[in-house]
Amino acid sequence: MTSIMTTSKPITPTRTPSAPGAAQVSLRGVDKEFIRPGRSGETVHALGPIDLDLRRGEFFAVVGPSGCGKSTLLELVAGLSTATRGDVTFEGKPIHNRIPDGVGVVFQEDASFPWLSVRENIAFGLRRIKIDPKERERRIENALAMMGLTSFAHSFPAQLSGGMRQRVCIARTLVTEPRLILLDEPFGALDQQTRLLMGDEVLNLWRKTGATVFLITHALDEAAMLADRIGVMSARPGRLIDIVETGWPRDRDSRIVQEEAFGAITARLWRSLRAESMKAIGKPEVEP
Numbered sequence: 001m002t003s004i005m006t007t008s009k010p011i012t013p014t015r016t017p018s019a020p021g022a023a024q025v026s027l028r029g030v031d032k033e034f035i036r037p038g039r040s041g042e043t044v045h046a047l048g049p050i051d052l053d054l055r056r057g058e059f060f061a062v063v064g065p066s067g068c069g070k071s072t073l074l075e076l077v078a079g080l081s082t083a084t085r086g087d088v089t090f091e092g093k094p095i096h097n098r099i100p101d102g103v104g105v106v107f108q109e110d111a112s113f114p115w116l117s118v119r120e121n122i123a124f125g126l127r128r129i130k131i132d133p134k135e136r137e138r139r140i141e142n143a144l145a146m147m148g149l150t151s152f153a154h155s156f157p158a159q160l161s162g163g164m165r166q167r168v169c170i171a172r173t174l175v176t177e178p179r180l181i182l183l184d185e186p187f188g189a190l191d192q193q194t195r196l197l198m199g200d201e202v203l204n205l206w207r208k209t210g211a212t213v214f215l216i217t218h219a220l221d222e223a224a225m226l227a228d229r230i231g232v233m234s235a236r237p238g239r240l241i242d243i244v245e246t247g248w249p250r251d252r253d254s255r256i257v258q259e260e261a262f263g264a265i266t267a268r269l270w271r272s273l274r275a276e277s278m279k280a281i282g283k284p285e286v287e288p
């Protein structure tokens with residue numbers, strides 16, 4: 001394997017290095033505030049300000065302390081929530097209040113429908129897409145094959161492992177042939193070995209589809225193994241405090257966890273994140 005480098009930038013940049021060509025997703029001056037339910041009506045500043053460009057076809061992961069606004073960030077890009085301030089665009093068009101065409105979302109929890117077979121679960125992804133029956137079949141067969149589910153097409157979720165159920169959810173998104181795939185802690189509920197192997201599956205589909213992947217994860221090793229670039233967020237309100245370029249080759253797989261550079265990347269991520277994680281649990285770091 002080729003030698004792998006992390007960038008040796010200071011750990012406080014707030015902007016992505018300039019992307020070649022137009023960004024596929026662009027966030028400019030984005031803030032999100034929530035009104036806390038109850039009488040006080042207190043405002044919670046969850047996120048921002050954030051400036052970020054996602055390059056077409058890249059694998060971008062976001063890590064950050066608990067409650068820093070990672071899911072909020074993904075929801076803004078998914079059109080499931082609207083920014084309080086700033087602009088979020090996908091392929092040059094503003095995103096708000098609906099998942100844009102060309103965007104697929106996979107959430108943490110197992111969202112397979114237990115009463116539908118694997119095939120029917122996957123076909124559900126096409127319910128709003130008008131295509132002829134032949135094309136529909138082609139897409140379903142393709143998604144089944146890509147996620148290694150062909151021989152389980154007629155099984156039901158209860159007959160599958162947790163990892164396979166999550167593959168069904170990914171396949172349901174894949175049939176829409178998204179140009180941008182958003183993954184919100186998709187392997188959070190899986191054991192470590194299954195997560196590594198699921199990581200291989202995701203890398204494989206990223207290569208085959210050419211889609212951009214935007215992954216939210218609390219697992220530094222997952223981000224370090226999968227991504228081209230990793231955005232590190234501060235404690236709430238979440239801002240980008242570091243962007244780490246992994247430099248991995250496109251044909252990587254889970255064996256890179258054995259590389260020396262892998263340890264260097266996770267160490268760099270933890271260096272950026274440690275103080276923020278301590279703030280997030282109410283224990284700000286005291287200088288020795």
Ligand SMILES: Nc1ncnc2c1ncn2[C@@H]1O[C@H](COP(=O)(O)OP(=O)(O)OP(=O)(O)O)[C@@H](O)[C@H]1O
Nearest residue numbers: 034035036044046065066067068069070071072073
């Ligand atoms: N609908 C909402 N109403 C009020 N506050 C919210 C809402 N959604 C999120 N928040 C608050 O915004 C902050 C960020 O939440 P978010 O779920 O995005 O963080 P996270 O980084 O994904 O957390 P975790 O890593 O624990 O999953 C939290 O303080 C949360 O309580």
